[in-house]
Amino acid sequence: MDCCDRFARRLLIAAIVLVSGCATNSITGRSQLMLVSEDAAVKGSISAYSNMIGQFSKKDQVETGTPRVARVREITNRLVAEAVRFRPDSANWHWEVQVINDPKVVNAFCMAGGKMGIFTGFWEKAKATDDEIANVMGHEIGHALASHTREKMSVAMSVSVGATLLAVALTARNSNDSSAFPVAQNTTALAAALAITLPNSRDAETEADQIGIELAARAGFDPRAAVTLWEKMAKAGDTPIEFFSTHPAPENRAQRLQALVLQVDPLYQRAKDNKTAGPIPDFLGQPSNEHVVGTTTRGEYTARVAAEPEVMTFMAAEFDRFRKGEVVLTCGYECVLGYGFQRSNWKTLHSKSQWRELAIAVMKTGYLNDLSYFLLGEAATGLGFRDVAKIYYTRALEARKADKSCDGVFNTCEEFDIAQRINVALGAPGFAAELDKKINKNN
Numbered sequence: 001m002d003c004c005d006r007f008a009r010r011l012l013i014a015a016i017v018l019v020s021g022c023a024t025n026s027i028t029g030r031s032q033l034m035l036v037s038e039d040a041a042v043k044g045s046i047s048a049y050s051n052m053i054g055q056f057s058k059k060d061q062v063e064t065g066t067p068r069v070a071r072v073r074e075i076t077n078r079l080v081a082e083a084v085r086f087r088p089d090s091a092n093w094h095w096e097v098q099v100i101n102d103p104k105v106v107n108a109f110c111m112a113g114g115k116m117g118i119f120t121g122f123w124e125k126a127k128a129t130d131d132e133i134a135n136v137m138g139h140e141i142g143h144a145l146a147s148h149t150r151e152k153m154s155v156a157m158s159v160s161v162g163a164t165l166l167a168v169a170l171t172a173r174n175s176n177d178s179s180a181f182p183v184a185q186n187t188t189a190l191a192a193a194l195a196i197t198l199p200n201s202r203d204a205e206t207e208a209d210q211i212g213i214e215l216a217a218r219a220g221f222d223p224r225a226a227v228t229l230w231e232k233m234a235k236a237g238d239t240p241i242e243f244f245s246t247h248p249a250p251e252n253r254a255q256r257l258q259a260l261v262l263q264v265d266p267l268y269q270r271a272k273d274n275k276t277a278g279p280i281p282d283f284l285g286q287p288s289n290e291h292v293v294g295t296t297t298r299g300e301y302t303a304r305v306a307a308e309p310e311v312m313t314f315m316a317a318e319f320d321r322f323r324k325g326e327v328v329l330t331c332g333y334e335c336v337l338g339y340g341f342q343r344s345n346w347k348t349l350h351s352k353s354q355w356r357e358l359a360i361a362v363m364k365t366g367y368l369n370d371l372s373y374f375l376l377g378e379a380a381t382g383l384g385f386r387d388v389a390k391i392y393y394t395r396a397l398e399a400r401k402a403d404k405s406c407d408g409v410f411n412t413c414e415e416f417d418i419a420q421r422i423n424v425a426l427g428a429p430g431f432a433a434e435l436d437k438k439i440n441k442n443n
């Protein structure tokens with residue numbers, strides 16, 4: 001092989017990694033390196049977490065049955081109840097929080113899939129109030145919602161996967177031992193364990209600050225506590241605070257937080273005055289949709305908040321346009337390639353009910369046809385925006401009439417029976433046919 005071949009091949013590999021390895025975050029709109037799937041990140045985190053808690057438990061450091069534990073559980077449950085507004089899929093995470101007894105350590109974390117921990121140094125050393133604890137945990141949950149664990153795992157994997165695979169290959173060659181393979185299978189757990197020790201980027205910190213303060217305010221905790229908390233930690237004195245090694249302060253954190261306080265204060269005032277906004281299900285532990293009289297299931301609760309006509313203060317501008325029914329697709333032939341490349345990915349997102357991700361992916365491609373609009377309609381339906389869904393479904397039918405359809409010589413509708421599914425989705429048999437007539441009349 002000559003050098004040009006080799007160069008071309010390297011270029012191709014680099015292109016594949018770039019194309020498949022980056023994803024736009026549906027909350028923040030930022031492009032992130034995502035070599036690890038959501039599923040793998042969650043499973044790896046669960047495994048790393050149980051390992052870690054097991055070790056603390058052996059040393060008798062997992063606090064149980066104290067009023068402090070009860071309070072942390074109550075606070076985090078209220079935060080999670082607000083987190084499902086950002087990510088409805090997180091309602092089914094196996095959320096868990098443990099208080100780890102180490103009075104010298106001021107640190108907290110939330111891994112992918114909602115596995116949380118807080119060290120008792122927050123009370124013993126930082127003298128944190130409930131409002132401050134809520135702001136810390138809100139910040140940590142913000143990291144998990146914005147897939148920062150997954151992003152850091154991807155970095156860890158991209159560095160360590162080569163080394164691990166090499167180790168496995170050598171062991172297998174030397175001993176012919178098939179037990180070498182669990183090493184590879186556990187790579188995600190190792191990456192998850194490594195990820196919480198890696199520092200977040202300053203961008204990620206800014207995102208977690210913004211999501212965290214909003215979660216806390218919506219849950220009825222004073223957003224001003226975010227400011228006092230960071231001040232307290234910054235002034236902690238001679239001993240370094242562990243928290244800052246993984247959470248580097250973004251520039252002008254204090255000023256930014258002050259500005260955010262003004263933004264989310266109305267949410268806090270409303271939450272404080274209206275404490276009886278309805279029952280919150282228990283989000284900690286195994287997800288259950290079993291109905292118990294007098295309580296709300298996670299599913300019922302999530303559907304209820306999704307239907308509330310409310311705009312999050314922190315939302316990718318693109319998603320906000322989608323949410324308001326303002327997305328108009330105009331791209332033609334120049335987007336065909338991207339469309340061809342993305343379609344099966346859309347189908348996967350649809351089958352996994354990843355509605356935000358689906359909406360963002362379709363908008364990014366921008367290709368004008370019925371399938372694109374249909375999927376925006378499906379995403380809106382999935383998120384509970386019924387009126388907005390109607391807008392996109394209607395545009396899907398209009399696109400079909402204008403010959404911008406995935407039906408054709410090469411059927412590329414990913415096996416969706418679009419017209420039929422719109423009928424079902426709108427719960428009005430004959431709606432598509434009526435609309436067809438109306439469009440025909442107008443033409």
Ligand SMILES: [Zn+2]
Nearest residue numbers: 200205208247
């Ligand atoms: Zn952070």
